[in-house]
Amino acid sequence: MALTLDDVARIAHLARIEITDEEARRTLSQLNDIFALIEKMQAVDTSGVEPMAHPLGGAQRLRADEATEVIDRAAALRNAPAQQDGLFLVPKVIE
């Protein structure tokens, strides 16, 4: 199964990465090469095999829902691309 240019555009949209037509064309052939590599795995008989989510098995540990440390507002905002009145600034989302 090979991807099409439409697939690349759709995936890029889902991933929220703007992509030019030229980039999409270049990416398409690379992705198809990679999926050709991945195909080898799909033929393997895995009936009855439990998926392995991570090496050490078992459920992931949850911690108590408690505040353990607090980063002050100035430190949290230090790397913000845009801020105002101690808040992160984004384009208007609700008309």
Add this chain to the structure above:
Amino acid sequence: MTAHLVSLAELSRQLQSKQVSAVELAQAYLARIEAHRDLNAFLDVRPEVTLAQARAADARIAAGGAHPLTGVPIAHKDIFVTKDFFSTASSRMLEGYMSPFDATVVRNLGEAGMVTLGKLNCDEFAMGSSNENSAYGNVLNPWDKGAVPGGSSGGSSAVVAARIAPVATATDTGGSIREPAAFTGVTGTKPTYGRPSRWGMIAFASSLDTAGLMTNSAEDAALVLGPMVGFDPKDSTSVDRPGEDFTRDLAKPVKGLRIGVPKEFFGAGLQPDVEAAVRAALEEYRRLGATLVDISLPSAELGIPVYYVVAPAECSSNLSRFDGVRYGHRARTYGDLNDMIAKSRAEGLGAEPKRRILIGTYVLSHGYYDAYYIQAQKVRRLIAEEFRRAFEQCDLIAGPVTTSVAFGFGEKAADPVAMYMSDLYTIPGSLAGIPSMSIPCGFGAKGRPVGLQLMANYFEEAKMLGAAHQYQLATDWHTRIPEGFR
């Protein structure tokens, strides 16, 4: 000063006995870093920060009872966030980013008194096998400046090979410690998944990401691994085990040790120069009294296909945090919020992370999840099971780290699949999550280093480091220093 020629144990002894001060040592390494800037290994160096840490280390030593590593310099891969240096993951996305906190690994080593020399270049978000994916330029291989230093921990491998840092942190997701270690002739150690904390390690593929070390010997690695790892409640896959002395098996002879040699690691594609050096190393182990056992890991060849589903899937999820809202690059011009995010990501992320995000987004998307992601997780278990069975027949597994010695710049950069094959022998162990390492075992084509890979069962780092140390007692490959860096 010849501090760069001695072991960490010797550096520690000189510091504790006040033959050398931490400040003098830091100054000597900072001078070496400055003299070899052409390697492009460091992304951020701040002598005032380093020297302040060194002064504090000297005060701790003067006060008595300091940890043996107090005052020993270390450089950190720029995947670990640090509050006193930029943390960029070698990406434009995080240019100028200052973390409000230190990664647990950085904090642990700082608490042991180690002095930070700076932050090291790597492939962007640790994705790559040559360091050519850094947004801040290639790192050069100290053995041959026309060769890649390996990746993704290429800065870490280069500085240790060049002796411009005595030890460096690194991370391994599919081979990113072992492959660069092999390419630069240093000792690269990846512990068991879950032993070192992932907290503050900029995430790539969370079920694989493992912190480790580049050093000049297995003994050095054993000394630093202890304080580096340990249970961290902030990491949901951190392993809760008591602390260990990883030096405990260093003096243990390898006589009687059963070393499994997987036939699949010596198939087509393995270059003759690498095979010759690796076979000679195995022969050395036999001479030292170990028994070589033929083993088979038939599913190992599925490692790459499995990895290129699992790792991109996890990466697409982890890198969704880079949206240009709270931190990171934001596009200059944009329309609505979605447009701002899409443009910021398009501008801030490099080609390789984008490629992997796209693959991951696809394999996780509706209708493909079971066929790709779940199937990959099932085959991953088959691979892990084969290792489990293999370790019933042997104590360690040994083989090549890479198919070839370090390749040249640009040789594989245009062909992602060729680049991905660089990790053929390292990915299976990563998928299983077992400890593994690369130790230098000779030189191949063009005088470039060759690495021997050692793999151990879960939590058997001490055994692996012990066997590596015994080899290093009998050989001198790990003491070789590239021309121009002596």
